[in-house]
Amino acid sequence: MKLRLGILGADDSLAIIGSVTREFAELECLPIVYGKEEDIFDLIEPHIHDADMWLFSGKVPYTMVREWGKIKAPMAYVPHMGASLYRTLFHLSHECGIQVREISFDTFSGEELNHFLEEAHIADGYAWLKHYDGAITAGELADFHEELWRAGKTKAAVTCLRTADLELQKRGVPVYRVLPTRAGVLPVIHMLLRTHEMLHFKDTQIAVQMLEVDLFRELAGGTFATDEWQNAEIRTTEKLLRYARHLHGSLKAAGPGRFAIITTRGILQSVTSDYTAMPDLQDAFGIQAEWVTCGIGIGKTASEAEIHASTALLHAKERGPGSWMVFFDDKNIVGPLGTGEQISYSGASTRLQKLSEQTSLSVLTLSKLDSILKKRGTKEINAHELGQYMQILPRSARRILMELEAKGLAQVVGEESPNPRGRPRKVYRVLL
Incomplete structure (x- = not known):
């Protein structure tokens, strides 16, 4: 099955990225071209669920979408440092006679730009830089570059943003765009493929749900004779069997009123909305949520997952009946699921x-x-x-x-x- 990769970027960047991704048969690409930053959300929203991962042509669209928060899939962007910037500076120096201290830069941090210039043996360093951590408008970047150029402090602007490049051209400011290079795109693609493999492995990890059901609630209004107790346990088991089939898992008894369902991490992640909510047991399977206290354990083996599930159940019982907690293989504990006061803490610090x-x-x-x-x-x-x-x-x-x-x-x-x-x-x- 191919990895569905959504790619969002400016027209010139996507052409370069596409020339690289076409070499990977395991990729099925969904390219989305944007012209203005304000259009990004409208362009990407219809395709939120059409990609397993997302690649952005630069820091600005990546940051905007990350802060938007609607995409839960892994995301990455192509950096403009390295060969991309070196190619631009080489052109300015050898073909235009413009030195680094006569250029205004944007996007890069001072630390990474200094490090790059030292590695390139450019001793003088830079003089003008507009760094930003979050999103930024093309107009704000264009204003920064234009003011320096019109004051005679610079001879050219170097920008990483396509919209800023177009705006500066309109204003008559000499501008040079830092474009991605194949050398910059390739490692990001390889990183995304490795991440996909890792996530696939995590999805297939063993997960165990340890459920403790209050059978006395099932008997409410009835007698506590042995046969009634057994009938209540049979009814509960039948309901849990349907739930286990829904999880593509198997059910086993783990003591009076206690059951274990063995399934996979990916399935449980889906039914709990990434471990933030409890599944709707009542409407789908006839199980009253407040009757069930649950611990979910993730592990590299079934034994480890079951131990983690038992520990998570103890933490859930501390929180009260009907609580669900999760114990991950990195020893982090999360819960209670489905509450506004959900916290995460570690059992190994x-x-x-x-x-x-x-x-x-x-x-x-x-x-x-x-x-x-x-x-x-x-x-x-x-x-x-x-x-x-x-x-x-x-x-x-x-x-x-x-x-x-x-x-x-x-x-x-x-x-x-x-x-x-x-x-x-x-x-x-x-x-x-």
Whole structure:
């Protein structure tokens, strides 16, 4: 099966990229030409699901689409550094007699441009550069170059953006466009092919769902006789068998009220919307979501995946009935799925392992705390807030913060009064 590669870029860049991609029989290309940056989203939106990966002719369209956030497939862009820039500077120097310090540049960072000039043995360095991290308009770049040229500070502009090139030509500014080269396109294509192979391998990794079903809820309103219990388990098993077939997996019993479904990572990633949501078990399979607590484990072997699923289930049970957690093969734990307070923390951190040895707190507790602070975007938190995030009692959260304070890893920085009659809550700054 061919890799479907979407390619978006200006007309002159796509011609060069296309000459390279035609040499790869494993690629099926979808070229999209844009004339103005503001048209990019309208051009690409109808084809969001038509490509397995996306390649952009430069940094600007790549950054715009990445920040847009609607494409979840892997993306890359062709860099303008290296042979592309060297070819442009060689032309300016040897055919036009223009030196580097007489040129205004855009797109590159100062560090990479300096490094390039040192490698090219150009000693004087550059004088004028417009670097940008996000997207930028052609008009803004054209204004930068034109102002320097009209002031007599430069003799030419070097731009990486096609629309800026056309705008500068209209304004009568001498401009030279840095175009991709075959040497620049080839390594990006090879990188995308390797990424595709890696993702295919990950999709076929073993994944295990460990589900714990509350059979007492199934028996609600009935008796607790042995035959009724067995009938409830049979009904649940039949529902889970249909769900397992939907996952192209197999079902096995793993203890009273506990079941394991063995499938693949790619299928589970799809049904959980990239591990952010729980599948609709009730409408599709007649299983009440609040009756099922689930741990998903990913591993290189079925045994490893099952161990990870059991660990994820323990974390899910800590969060309460109906919670789903995921334990990945890199030891990262994510969840609960389907909630606005989903966090990700690691079960294997050298830094947190060292801190755990200094305190009475486990690595996982410290990892959860670290993840919560990153999610909140602040190092300050009180026990009530920490308890809500970790779904533990405030007094348990208070013990965690007091332990960190005692070991010099947290300090009280203030107090908050939730209401006039309530006891003030200490605010801690955590220093992990």
